[in-house]
Amino acid sequence: MSGGESVPGLEEALAAGLTEAEYGEIRKRLGRTPNVNELAMLSAMWSEHCSYKSSKRILAGFPTEGPQVLQGPGENAGAVAIGRGLAAVFKVESHNHPTFIEPYQGAATGVGGILRDVFTMGARPVALMNALRFGPLDIPKNRALLSGAVAGIANYGNSMGIPTVGGEVAFETCHSLNPLVNAFALGVAPVDRIFLARADHPGDTVFCVGAKTGRDGIHGASMASAEFDEAAEAKLPTVQVGDPFLEKLLMEACLELMRGDALAGVQDMGAAGLTCSSAEMASRGGAGILMDLDRVPQRETGMAAWELLLSESQERMLLVVRVGREREVERVFERWDLDAAAVGRITGDGLLRVRHGGGEVGAVPCRLLTDEAPVYERPRAAPESFPEPEVRAGELGEPADWNRAVLRLVGSPGLASRRHIYEQYDHMVRSDTIARPGGDAGVVRIKGTPLGLAMTLDGNGRYSLRDPRRGGALAVSEACRNLAAVGATPVGATNCLNFGNPEKPEVMWQLAESVRGMTEALGAFGVPITGGNVSLYNETDGEGIFPTPVVGVVGVLDDVSTLVRQHFVEEGDLVFLLGPDADDALGASEYLKVFHGRTDGRPPAPGLDAELRLHAALRSLAAAGISRSAKDLSEGGLAQAAVESLFAPDGSCIGASLALGDSVPATTALFGEASARALVSVRPARADALAAVAERHRVPARRVGRVGGESLRIRVNGDEAVGLSLDRVADSFLHGLARAARA
Amino acid sequence: MARRRFAIPVFPGTNCEEDVLHALRAVAGQEAELVWHQERSLAGFDAAVIPGGFAHGDYLRAGALARFSPVMEPLAAMAESGRLVVGICNGFQILQEAGLLPGAMQRNRSLAYVCRDVWVRTEETGSPFTAALTPGETIRLPVGHAEGNFHLPDRDLERLEAAGQVIFRYSEPDGSLTEAANPNGSRHHIAGVRNRRGNVAALMPHPDRAWEPALGGTGGLRLFESLVRWSES
DSSP states (O other): OOTTSOOOOHHHHHHTTOOHHHHHHHHHHHTSOOOHHHHHHHHHHTSHHHHOTTTHHHHTTSOOOOTTEEEOBTBSSEEEEEETTEEEEEEEEEOHHHHHHOHHHHHHHHHHHHHHHHHTTTOEEEEEEEEEEEOOTTSHHHHHHHHHHHHHHHHHHHHHTOOEEEEEEEEOGGGSSSOEEEEEEEEEEEGGGOOOSOOOOTTOEEEEEESOBOSTTTTHHHHTTSOBOTTGGGGGGGSOOOOHHHHHHHHHHHHHHTTSSOEEEEEEOOTTHHHHHHHHHHHHHTOEEEEEGGGSOBSSSSOOHHHHHHOOOSSEEEEEEOTTOHHHHHHHHHHTTOEEEEEEEEESSOEEEEEETTEEEEEEEHHHHTTTSOOOOOOOOOOTTOSOOOOBHHHHOOOSOHHHHHHHHHTSTTTSOTHHHHTTSOOSTTSOEEEOTTSSSEEEEOTTSSOEEEEEEEOOHHHHHHOHHHHHHHHHHHHHHHHHHHTOEEEEEEEEEEOSOTTSHHHHHHHHHHHHHHHHHHHHHTOOEEEEEEEOOOEETTEEOOOEEEEEEEEEESSGGGOOOSSOOSTTOEEEEESSOOOSBOTTOHHHHHHHOOOOSOOOOOOHHHHHHHHHHHHHHHHTTOOSEEEEOOTTHHHHHHHHHHBOTTSOBOOEEEEEOSSSOHHHHHHOOOSSOEEEEEOGGGHHHHHHHHHHTTOOEEEEEEEOSSEEEEEETTEEEEEEEHHHHHHHHHHHHHHHHHO | OOOOEEEEEEOTTBOOHHHHHHIIIIITOOEEEEEETTOOOOTTOSEEEEOOBOGGGGSSSTTTTGGGSTTHHHHHHHHHTTOEEEEETHHHHHHHHTTSSOOEEEOOTTSSOEEEEEEEEEOOSOSTTTTTSOTTOEEEEEEEESOOEEEOOHHHHHHHHHTTOEEEEEEOTTSOOOGGGOSSOOGGGEEEEEOSSSSEEEESSOGGGOSBGGGTBOHHHHHHHHHHHHHHO
16 A cells, blocks of 8 residues: 555544444444545445435335346436337436526536436337425525526537426425436336446456546535535535536437447446445445546546546446456547547455555455444434324315315416426437327337337325325325326336435435335336435435425336327216225315415325226227326325316317316315326217226226316316316416516 | 438537438338438438438537538538438438528527427428428428427528528428427528529428328328439429
């Protein structure tokens, strides 16, 4: 070991984010005091962001198995077989902390990172989605964060030529200082051409390819593992800058290389850069790596070893190349005008050894950086307010004017059409998008096959705040209901768990209960988790976010011609409401928030059995060509579902006349969010066929009206409650978000 | 009539080449090949379609770097010889930067990327994209761009109009020209133009994204039909 490095002590370890106990453990395990480079590597890899030390035990409860699962959690992305020898490769990941500091680059590099995770596996990315959370739009800063993040996401995905086909956005006060950006990517690969991030053959050559390494993003992993305070914006240098053009070249070069067999393993460089990618690859294969930092292509001069080790410069990959095949790799990257530098080799000693300036400047066992990082069982405690009392329609009183109530609700930022956002995303490139954003699920077909892939992202922080177990189950339920509505069968799920400070027992309880609820629903529907990401410490000045699990579910349409869209099709078609009756509960609903400014109460009870039967019925209706439109009921209830069904993506619209029964109060009949329900339209001649399918699946089906006319009319309990021209509905629903976002 | 052979120049950052390739081969029934931007010859090709994307990243002006790619030389020669050379979206911007088509693209009026369906009205039928259309015919096509705001100074614009070089304008479905129908603020609602001779043409909307009902529209079919008819004439 070269003697030039000063030896840091406890003070430096604490400053790097380690605890005193962790520092002691490191000294014990190494049998000595780590030098500055070793401490940098260890503190980054033992950060919450890289080690999952608070969440690991809880995540172990997720179902992860199924006959279709080709790759479960633990790799760059999950993979499931979808038929015809093909695999869907997908994952969702957060980029919350960087987005608050610099929304455009923070969100953009979130897209870049998740795309690398997917093409690293050998899959060509075919679709993107994103889940966003911001503070209320009446605050100018929040409008700037929203527009910056959307522009960043748009520019990255658009430049890459990958359509953004879906997602979700919500607005809550708790996100003013803690916005959330979760990015999802889906790719397709032949099942026998999936590449793993693994290095197990000593002698193989390690390449650093793509962008040059600079001083950007250093300590990003530690930044994402701590709360923010008023100095947060001073953390700007920890945010990386994205270059989608370079990533496009990197993607094409990698996919070209992956058609051959020169690669033994590959991993993208994300959090903790070279350190994380090399330690994880070697650790998975039980090997070691000797790396010469002097050979890493650099765009700045005089970078210290620890800076090179921790840099999170974007658009870089670490490749393990079979010995003797190096020239092939260099040729491919030369053609794409990209750097490809041999920076090290795989060894058999299990150590990550680092050379710099001609001498060895650090050596740490790879497993100490990865599997042997600490795991915590942190204390959990339910808040005293749990369980929340129900909020019932009767105690709230009724709106004076139902027409104005509907317009106000469907025009509110939480429920208005997301057109203002998704029109900034290229959602049609690749000419495979057969269900555009704005529907229950985005769907892309796979040319040359009859297959389609449906996907959706769902989560409701208000639900999870008031009852995290229900919130988790409802997120999974809604996602699977969305897929069923288009006719798809779910084959795998990914998740992004956005929570506050895990050192608070209440937050740990929220996390554990959320996972429990998700697990119960995933188990009921038979959907495995294949990967995901945990984002903790979403707190600023001690104020945390609503617990926000975001679930991404991917479904398969065996025959894309059976796809069902959500908009009404033709005058005279009959409208049916499928699922159990609503009750009189309005806890944690959009209605309660918009009209009463309240987020309290219990969210709806998940009815997993009713859900399962509804999903089966919706798929049967689609496969048999009975349903002409299908729209799930969720936030905003029946009124919202009806409004969304009026507008087709081609700009056309058609009215409907509905009549709702008298079993529940008008407020919940229109706006209640009871689960396991959907609105379906059929040709009059197929009404009996629908009834038969519903009966076979034991799903209640009630005829509630007819498609047609130039207005939306809804009778409730015999009264003509709603009578709105399509123009008025369109003005509120289609333009509400744009107005709020541009105000 | 024998099938024509189309070249599809691909620059680093181009991302619609597969869409155009599929549309030409499977939809229009023509021969088509991708051609890397460093090619110095287009021998054996009858025509070229420059696809959409972000050539060389488009960090400068869209298309500004692409004009220096080696393939632009044989492409210009192809245009000079009277053969069909057309551009879609980024292809339009590249042809402008190369001086093969008039005008320049400014950022959209909204300052944001816009991806949605628009309607265009056919202005004249002497171009490769409009040969099979009728004047005044309106077609629904998707757009996807951040810099599609067509600009020319007044006098040049008058000359362009007088020469009948405007092939498409953004319009309402009934053909009327309204501000709401113009997705990017283009002067005179211009969505597509041709050169004086008529063999070089381009438009911002994407016919390569609209050739079957499942994609949300079939407006692009008529444009590919036009390409085939024009190349046969």
